[in-house]
Amino acid sequence: MKTRVLVPSGALGLNYDKVALYNGLKQKPDIIAIDGGSTDSGPSYLGQGISKYSRASTKAEWKGLMEAREVANIPLLIGTAGTCGTDTAVDWFLKITQEIARELNQSLKIVIIRCSQSNKEVINAYSDQKIEPLPNAPELSIDVISRCTNIVALAGVEQVIDALKEKPDIIIAGRTTDTAIIAALPIMRGIDPGTAWHGAKIAECGALCTTNPLSGVIMVEFDFDNFTVEPMHVDAKATPKTVSAHMLYENTNPYILFEPGGYLDTKESTYKAETNKKVRVTGAKWNKSDKYTVKLEGTILTGFQNISITILRNNRYVKKAKEWADDICLQCTKLIRCRLELDDHEFSIELRLIGQNASFGKLEVKKATLFEIGVMTLVTAQTQQLADEISQMLNPFLLHHPLTKSEELPTFSFPFSPADIQRGSIYSFCFHHTLKLNDPLEIFRKEVINIDQSL
Amino acid sequence: MTKVYDIVESVRSKNAGPFWLTIDIFCGKQNAFKVLCKNLTNKMISDIFCINKEQIQRYEIQTLHVIKFSLPRPCVQGSPDDRDMHGATWAELIYEIDISAY
Numbered sequence: 406m407k408t409r410v411l412v413p414s415g416a417l418g419l420n421y422d423k424v425a426l427y428n429g430l431k432q433k434p435d436i437i438a439i440d441g442g443s444t445d446s447g448p449s450y451l452g453q454g455i456s457k458y459s460r461a462s463t464k465a466e467w468k469g470l471m472e473a474r475e476v477a478n479i480p481l482l483i484g485t486a487g488t489c490g491t492d493t494a495v496d497w498f499l500k501i502t503q504e505i506a507r508e509l510n511q512s513l514k515i516v517i518i519r520c521s522q523s524n525k526e527v528i529n530a531y532s533d534q535k536i537e538p539l540p541n542a543p544e545l546s547i548d549v550i551s552r553c554t555n556i557v558a559l560a561g562v563e564q565v566i567d568a569l570k571e572k573p574d575i576i577i578a579g580r581t582t583d584t585a586i587i588a589a590l591p592i593m594r595g596i597d598p599g600t601a602w603h604g605a606k607i608a609e610c611g612a613l614c615t616t617n618p619l620s621g622v623i624m625v626e627f628d629f630d631n632f633t634v635e636p637m638h639v640d641a642k643a644t645p646k647t648v649s650a651h652m653l654y655e656n657t658n659p660y661i662l663f664e665p666g667g668y669l670d671t672k673e674s675t676y677k678a679e680t681n682k683k684v685r686v687t688g689a690k691w692n693k694s695d696k697y698t699v700k701l702e703g704t705i706l707t708g709f710q711n712i713s714i715t716i717l718r719n720n721r722y723v724k725k726a727k728e729w730a731d732d733i734c735l736q737c738t739k740l741i742r743c744r745l746e747l748d749d750h751e752f753s754i755e756l757r758l759i760g761q762n763a764s765f766g767k768l769e770v771k772k773a774t775l776f777e778i779g780v781m782t783l784v785t786a787q788t789q790q791l792a793d794e795i796s797q798m799l800n801p802f803l804l805h806h807p808l809t810k811s812e813e814l815p816t817f818s819f820p821f822s823p824a825d826i827q828r829g830s831i832y833s834f835c836f837h838h839t840l841k842l843n844d845p846l847e848i849f850r851k852e853v854i855n856i857d858q859s860l
Numbered sequence: 861m862t863k864v865y866d867i868v869e870s871v872r873s874k875n876a877g878p879f880w881l882t883i884d885i886f887c888g889k890q891n892a893f894k895v896l897c898k899n900l901t902n903k904m905i906s907d908i909f910c911i912n913k914e915q916i917q918r919y920e921i922q923t924l925h926v927i928k929f930s931l932p933r934p935c936v937q938g939s940p941d942d943r944d945m946h947g948a949t950w951a952e953l954i955y956e957i958d959i960s961a962y
Binding site: 444540542543646650653658707708753763771785 | 952
């Protein structure tokens with residue numbers, strides 16, 4: 406059965422074109438699916454279990470989609486709700502959905518998929534050797550797992566299909582692969598899985614696979630062993646080149662994509678222009694694996710950080726900025742060891758010279774004549790109190806440190822008062838691993854919530 | 861001196877998850893693709909990133925005139941020494957490679 410999936414944009418929070426969205430509705434989609442996040446903005450969001458995008462933007466864009474869903478009378482699905490897809494992010498997103506439902510007077514059946522995992526259960530799985538590293542994975546241990554602030558497992562199509570079987574109006578999924586939310590309905594309705602996953606990968610970032618990436622909205626129509634992709638904006642075109650090039654995007658291998666339960670192989674795929682803005686794709690293969698695995702993501706707290714910005718404009722100091730910065734690190738480190746009685750591994754100070762090496766550090770090879778340098782100072786320690794102490798000890802150096810003892814005390818620019826800024830807790834990703842499951846639904850939790858406005 | 865930016869359409873660098881970096885060089889014309897396939901070696905890439913050249917995956921995609929390199933991220937995304945959360949700026953180091961000497 407032909408299945409049409411309308412994708413409004415690469416992520417909720419990036420905005421979409423309303424006219425293009427309603428152009429899409431005219432083509433009678435079977436579902437609207439949108440991604441809500443990824444790891445791409447770094448570990449802090451998963452670390453804290455929060456959204457990267459503003460609540461007001463999320464609400465405004467989601468409201469537009471909830472209105473479109475009601476007009477079309479089809480399910481609306483979001484994956485990786487609230488950027489990181491933890492239970493806390495899902496709850497935040499559910500609350501927004503309930504608020505909108507009240508405002509629009511919509512009675513709804515909502516299905517939630519929860520993907521957060523407890524430290525204890527992940528430790529058990531690790532002890533039972535169900536967790537395996539992917540290439541270039543960090544070292545894992547029971548200690549690391551026990552210190553995780555959040556752990557999520559990435560759901561695939563099986564968990565989304567299980568939610569779709571409830572015939573919901575809305576699905577709010579925790580962490581899912583970007584593609585699973587698009588591939589689920591086609592696979593449920595009998596589309597060849599290779600075709601479904603390939604179409605999903607092409608559509609995962611909305612109109613990024615077209616000539617007009619900012620236009621957002623695209624339609625993927627799945628037939629049994631082929632799919633078409635077409636942007637819904639009048640000024641956007643999908644061409645064989647723009648579509649096939651999307652397999653490269655954020656993917657190490659341009660032909661292979663690993664997903665829960667197997668991998669997609671697009672080596673034999675062909676991309677043909679159907680019209681001047683629509684492309685038909687055939688030939689992808691799905692290779693089912695013997696065991697069912699899902700990817701894990703997790704974060705540990707790595708410390709507390711303060712930063713400050715100092716600006717050097719004096720010609721002599723700009724020329725000798727590295728020497729100046731190195732000397733500050735040396736002298737201040739001595740002071741910290743002595744006054745705070747800390748060992749070197751308990752704190753770090755780093756001065757990055759903006760204009761000289763801030764982008765690449767030791768990988769930088771370029772040298773240019775500068776007249777101004779920004780000094781970004783990073784202080785990291787095990788507690789916020791220590792980060793504050795060290796940051797305050799650094800302050801007089803960053804303000805007045807002279808290149809030689811025999812010169813008049815210089816004063817550098819601080820753009821702010823206080824000069825330093827608390828960044829608070831900082832996090833690191835600690836998993837690049839898979840978890841083996843006996844049953845795809847084993848560790849994911851489904852909830853059904855009915856909202857009835859007539860009550 | 862010919863640099864990569866003199867002959868290609870664009871270079872894109874992106875995270876492929878927090879632990880890998882992937883670089884797509886869109887050569888545009890067939891000739892630029894041919895020149896880069898021949899002159900841009902894995903050794904040049906490994907030297908820039910100070911890694912072992914065996915760690916680099918290389919793909920030459922004739923249909924798109926793209927050369928793609930995937931490599932372990934020079935530092936894990938978001939780790940204390942990371943300087944670019946989205947990994948996009950590393951493309952600049954590729955643009956600046958001198959390919960005339962080969």
